[in-house]
Amino acid sequence: MRAGMSAENTILSVEHLTMRFGGLAAIDDLSLAVPAGKITGVIGPNGAGKTTFFNCLTGFYKPTEGVVSLNHPTRGALRLADLPSHQVAHVAQVVRTFQNIRLFPKMTVLENLIVAQHNALQKASGFSLAGILGLPSYRKAEQQAVAKAVDWLTRLNLIDKADTPAGALPYGTQRRVEIARALCVDPLLLCLDEPAAGLNPRESGELNELLLRLVADAKLTILLIEHDMSVVMNVSDHICVLNYGRKIAEGTPKQIQNDPNVIKAYLGEEDADELLHAEVSA
Amino acid sequence: MALALQQLINGLTLGAVYGLIAIGYTMVYGIIGMINFAHGDIYMVSAFIAVTGFTLLTAFGVTSVPFALLVVLIVAVLFTSVYGWAVERLAYRPLRGSTRLAPLISAIGMSIFLQNMVQLTQGARVKPIPPMITGGIDVLTTDGFTARLSYSQILIVLVTVALLAAFTWLITRTSFGRQQRACEQDRTMTALLGIDVDRTISLTFMLGASLAAVAGVMVTMYYGVVDFYIGFVAGIKAFTAAVLGGIGSLPGAMLGGLIIGLIEAFWSNYLSAEYKDVATFSILILVLMFRPSGLLGRPEVEKV
Amino acid sequence: MSPLVFANNAPTLAERCKDAAGIALIALLLGIPMIGLTTADQGGSLQVLTRWPLLGAFVAAAFCGRLALRYGLDMLKQRRQTRDREAAARPGKRGVRSIRILELTGWLAFGIALVLPILFSDNRYVVDTATTVLIYVMLGWGLNVVVGLAGLLDLGHAAFYAVGAYAYALLSTQFGWGFWTALPVAGLTAAVFGLALGWPSLRLRGDYLAIVTLGFGEIIRVVLTNWTDLSGGPNGISSIPRPTFFGLPFVPSSDTGTFASFFGLEFSPMHRIIFLYYVILLLSLLTNVLVKRLRRLPIGRAWEAMREDEIACKALGMNITNVKLSAFALGAMLGGVAGVFFAARQGFISPESFTFNESAIILAIVVLGGMGSQLGVVLASVVLVLLPELGRDFAEYRMLLFGAAMILIMVWRPGGILSHREPTLRHQPAGEQA
Structure with a gap:
């Protein structure tokens, strides 16, 4: 039904999702299937409900109506809205980044990545008892955690910043640290909220490569909110367009680029008519 | 019946005072999003100014009570608003844009400083002044108990109502009120529109201090005793009132004040006077837990 | 009041005095009810006592203090600017020491x-x-x-x-x-x-x-x-x-x-x-x-x-x-x-x-x-x-x-006097960073 995808390949299915604030429906009856192992872009003009959509996915908002369910390979179908917000990352392995970067600024980059592995480490530390005694089992777990962090830092070309406080880094680097930190949680689904915002053209080119590499190497699925069309159109396998909380189009980048509804949403009714008219006559 | 009526009268009087102080908390919270922990001590400072003022006028042989009250009220409002201004300028303005904890700690420091400053300069002992307004109206007598509405209580309620009216007019109708409300919504944007945000914030502090000053004078006149510790307790109760009414809301602050005053009056009389503060604190904790936006406040959506 | 202006052209003595006089006036207003006047219990009723010399001293102190503070801050700012420039040139070592x-x-x-x-x-x-x-x-x-x-x-x-x-x-x-x-x-x-x-x-x-x-x-x-x-x-x-x-x-x-x-x-x-x-x-x-x-x-x-x-x-x-x-x-x-x-x-x-x-x-x-x-x-x-x-x-x-x-x-210093934070773990041992 949805672009001919079979259910097994869908990692996240959103059905009739609605989120109302008072009278305003920030998301209005949104249905979407996110294919596994691919990059799905979510675009739309400002205020289209993109971030609200992410907040519903990741447990920060409880949706007014609808079902968001994650197809977990070992844990079965998980209804994300029923999980407490921290379990979305811990149990369902859906991890997000934020539009306005949320690092732990006074902690070093390495510490940021270690905090991301809190649940595993906390368990290994025997809820601090084994940790206080300095038992070898805990030390080994900590070494593994550091190794994992160092691995991601190397892959994202951040290793020489490992001991720098995160808040002292330039903006573009902080974005990458946030992605590295999210990757340390072992996500199945990585939700990136405008990762290219504030990046210069060279940096956003690097981001493109990084995202493609991640999907290829790490076998994860990426859900991407983005304004930078050079990123969305180049990396996305599939794009969903929101406007006023409703889905107005869905398809491949090519299809989206030529969709009259999308052009209308971005350019406004009259301009779009003109443009379409011009294209037809050309 | 008469006893209950008496508690109602006492509670409303007390509540009016709490409400006046609570407005200061609520306005400051509205405009810069912090608890002005030293606000209770501003009120205490004004009570001391009132004591000095009344004593001075008596020494000069002024016998007309309305005249003395008016003079002391004006003097107290003037001096106390300077204190309000100075507190903001010294302890809060340099910290704008800092972490959330910093201005709060600075405010606690300011509260400790003011308390000890008054203790050192004015003495640690309780200051009594002779009752100024005596007499009242007997309202109701049942079972040998007479409920009495004293003239000073009438005065407190009248002054509070008059101030509230003036204040509502100031906030809703004047250019300062518009600037003040604009700053509450978006300080950066207000500044971009060419409004002096610093000045607006300073004025807000001075206004809050003025209302606390009126409360201080009223309490001095009503109870006749003042000490350097009254600001702490009254401050917390007024803050509770502001939270209960919905912090940021002016009518809410007054409503909260009245409710707290009534609860305190009835609780002291029917349950136990010793635990009346426990009642207030428990209300504070319960409101914050279950309805952090208070009775008339707008709910705050967590921004992600 | 803009600090930038002060940093570039130092204020004249008259400007400094005017600024300090403003502070002294505030100090006077703050001081009158608390320092200048006080009440004491004398024979059962309160009497007002005055302490004008003390208030005078307080106001004078505020005036001089403001002058000195303003001057000191300006000096400090200048020195910090030069120091920051030097520090930017050779980073690292200070934290470790x-x-x-x-x-x-x-x-x-x-x-x-x-x-x-x-x-x-x-x-x-x-x-x-x-x-x-x-x-x-x-x-x-x-x-x-x-x-x-x-x-x-x-x-x-x-x-x-x-x-x-x-x-x-x-x-x-x-x-x-x-x-x-x-x-x-x-x-x-x-x-x-x-x-x-x-x-x-x-x-x-x-x-x-x-x-x-x-x-x-x-x-x-x-x-x-x-x-x-x-x-x-x-x-x-x-x-x-x-x-x-x-x-x-x-x-x-x-x-x-x-x-x-x-x-x-x-x-x-x-x-x-x-x-x-x-x-x-x-x-x-x-x-x-x-x-x-x-x-x-x-x-x-x-x-x-x-x-x-x-x-x-x-x-x-x-x-x-x-x-x-x-x-x-x-x-x-x-x-x-x-x-x-x-x-x-x-x-x-x-x-x-x-x-x-x-x-x-x-x-x-x-x-x-x-x-x-x-x-x-x-x-x-x-x-x-x-x-x-x-x-x-x-x-x-x-x-x-x-x-x-x-x-x-x-x-x-909103972080406190000793606000340096030591990382809980390091990738490279301390001191080896560039």
Whole structure:
């Protein structure tokens, strides 16, 4: 039904999702299937409900109506809205980044990545008892955690910043640290909220490569909110367009680029008519 | 019946005072999003100014009570608003844009400083002044108990109502009120529109201090005793009132004040006077837990 | 008023004087009702007294102070600009060196603490004062977990101190428990109170939390003052047993042997004083080691991460509830243990010792010392306890100075005096960075 995808390949299915604030429906009856192992872009003009959509996915908002369910390979179908917000990352392995970067600024980059592995480490530390005694089992777990962090830092070309406080880094680097930190949680689904915002053209080119590499190497699925069309159109396998909380189009980048509804949403009714008219006559 | 009526009268009087102080908390919270922990001590400072003022006028042989009250009220409002201004300028303005904890700690420091400053300069002992307004109206007598509405209580309620009216007019109708409300919504944007945000914030502090000053004078006149510790307790109760009414809301602050005053009056009389503060604190904790936006406040959506 | 203008063209003397005159005018307005005038009880009724010379001095001081401050700030700004330029040219080293100095100071302080009672074994005053310092150190370290690491502003720490003290007082006077058996139980009781406070306030934002903790502290104090059957009311609990040396009491004589007779020493009241000193030294050192270790464990990093950004913690799958509650429980437990020691040392406790002022003092220690810094807490405690010992005047001005210092520190260095943060783990050993 949805672009001919079979259910097994869908990692996240959103059905009739609605989120109302008072009278305003920030998301209005949104249905979407996110294919596994691919990059799905979510675009739309400002205020289209993109971030609200992410907040519903990741447990920060409880949706007014609808079902968001994650197809977990070992844990079965998980209804994300029923999980407490921290379990979305811990149990369902859906991890997000934020539009306005949320690092732990006074902690070093390495510490940021270690905090991301809190649940595993906390368990290994025997809820601090084994940790206080300095038992070898805990030390080994900590070494593994550091190794994992160092691995991601190397892959994202951040290793020489490992001991720098995160808040002292330039903006573009902080974005990458946030992605590295999210990757340390072992996500199945990585939700990136405008990762290219504030990046210069060279940096956003690097981001493109990084995202493609991640999907290829790490076998994860990426859900991407983005304004930078050079990123969305180049990396996305599939794009969903929101406007006023409703889905107005869905398809491949090519299809989206030529969709009259999308052009209308971005350019406004009259301009779009003109443009379409011009294209037809050309 | 008469006893209950008496508690109602006492509670409303007390509540009016709490409400006046609570407005200061609520306005400051509205405009810069912090608890002005030293606000209770501003009120205490004004009570001391009132004591000095009344004593001075008596020494000069002024016998007309309305005249003395008016003079002391004006003097107290003037001096106390300077204190309000100075507190903001010294302890809060340099910290704008800092972490959330910093201005709060600075405010606690300011509260400790003011308390000890008054203790050192004015003495640690309780200051009594002779009752100024005596007499009242007997309202109701049942079972040998007479409920009495004293003239000073009438005065407190009248002054509070008059101030509230003036204040509502100031906030809703004047250019300062518009600037003040604009700053509450978006300080950066207000500044971009060419409004002096610093000045607006300073004025807000001075206004809050003025209302606390009126409360201080009223309490001095009503109870006749003042000490350097009254600001702490009254401050917390007024803050509770502001939270209960919905912090940021002016009518809410007054409503909260009245409710707290009534609860305190009835609780002291029917349950136990010793635990009346426990009642207030428990209300504070319960409101914050279950309805952090208070009775008339707008709910705050967590921004992600 | 724009600082940029000042930095570029220095103001003239006239401008400086005008600025200072403005401040002096404010000082005059502030000073008239509080300094210039005061009232005193004379023969049954209040009389107004004037202190114009004092007010004059105050205003003059404000004028000169402003002149000097403005001038000093301008100088400082210039120097900082040049220094920043130099520092940008050669980065790195300074941080590492300051860590070394701090570490060295820490060990030095430890050494002094260890030998102090031996050096002053016949000076009760010195050992007593040092014991008081250590109580505050311990309280400060406990609160540091909550405020400094977890970033939760707790204005009711004295409540846990009180719970510990009363728990020991009741266990020992009512049930005959000894100091060492009651210690963990009282500590755990305080931890339970910490959880009881933490649970309802989980969802609260920072400043609301502060007010709730304050309210909680006051509730505890009011209950202790009024529940006479349990706590003895305002009179408190007296004749609380002192700790013994493995069952040997510090008394002149006893049927079952005393500390002095067992070791063949002549009885001296100093034995107990010195013993108490070492008990609190041991307790605070344990606290220090515990907190230092926890900081390097997942839970400690979680506390700090929560202080930095709670929402990010949630998004990473961290259970904020547990992290917050553990900070509250640990802080409360350490406060409770300090309370047990306090009760055992004083032999008498009453609600008077656990007012909001006490909470404020402990908070001041943590804030002034630099939130999260262990050594800073020690320095602040020493200053706090020694200040009033310098003389009666200082005792009177102690809280005034502390209030002022809290404001100044926040304005000047919101991170506290010793605000350097040492990472809990490093990729490369310290000092090898470029």
